[in-house]
Amino acid sequence: MAKKAAIKIDKEKAKQQVAVIWPILKKTYPQAKCALEHTNPLELLIATILSAQCTDVRVNIVTKTLFKKYKSVNTWAKAPLEQIEQDIKSTGFYRNKAFNIKNACQKIIDDYNGKVPDTMDELLKLGGVGRKTANVVLGNAFGAAGIVCDTHVIRLSRRLGLSANSDAVKLEFDLMEIVPKKNWTLFSHLIVFHGRNVCQARKPKCDICQIAKYCPAANNPKFW
Numbered sequence: 567m568a569k570k571a572a573i574k575i576d577k578e579k580a581k582q583q584v585a586v587i588w589p590i591l592k593k594t595y596p597q598a599k600c601a602l603e604h605t606n607p608l609e610l611l612i613a614t615i616l617s618a619q620c621t622d623v624r625v626n627i628v629t630k631t632l633f634k635k636y637k638s639v640n641t642w643a644k645a646p647l648e649q650i651e652q653d654i655k656s657t658g659f660y661r662n663k664a665f666n667i668k669n670a671c672q673k674i675i676d677d678y679n680g681k682v683p684d685t686m687d688e689l690l691k692l693g694g695v696g697r698k699t700a701n702v703v704l705g706n707a708f709g710a711a712g713i714v715c716d717t718h719v720i721r722l723s724r725r726l727g728l729s730a731n732s733d734a735v736k737l738e739f740d741l742m743e744i745v746p747k748k749n750w751t752l753f754s755h756l757i758v759f760h761g762r763n764v765c766q767a768r769k770p771k772c773d774i775c776q777i778a779k780y781c782p783a784a785n786n787p788k789f790w
């Protein structure tokens with residue numbers, strides 16, 4: 567596949583860009599929030615692990631019954647691996663996911679007194695938990711700041727001239743410099759909503775895009 571052209575990044579301009587599109591996206595998507603249903607940090611941690619290579623809609627269908635069966639870290643840690651695999655099978659990559667969930671829950675019991683930790687460093691130590699998952703949990707279960715770099719955030723950040731990186735971690739650090747910290751969590755949700763509704767991967771709807779005026783990739787397929 568041909569390498570996509572990247573927009574030249576100027577950090578100061580990118581900061582201004584964020585400041586301009588922020589109120590427009592906020593007004594456009596007042597409903598923007600985490601799409602994974604959960605009632606506590608543990609449920610969100612599990613749902614986020616299950617969401618890798620799977621749609622949020624499918625994860626929500628599975629967790630609706632799953633969370634009635636597995637109510638605590640102890641239930642997950644004690645359950646036979648094969649049973650967890652069967653219960654999460656329809657989310658895909660179920661062997662890895664089941665292993666990671668069971669192990670993470672055991673670690674939470676052993677090292678964190680049975681409570682999901684609330685710092686990036688500790689979450690990363692759970693094993694099978696990367697920065698993306700940790701940021702989802704920090705931002706949405708603990709009210710801390712977290713930029714979640716999923717496929718939408720990566721694609722739109724590049725098109726909008728906020729970062730030239732396609733590596734999620736490098737891009738996250740770019741965004742941390744140009745988005746005010748208090749807005750990190752909601753900024754990710756707004757970008758995801760815009761990516762799903764308007765700035766889609768193959769054919770972005772630049773003609774109806776609310777932020778087209780400020781987008782260097784508007785109507786310019788070489789940047790898609």
Ligand code: SF4
Nearest residue numbers: 765770772775781784
């Ligand atoms: S103008 Fe087009 S490329 Fe830019 S954000 Fe809008 S839909 Fe995406």
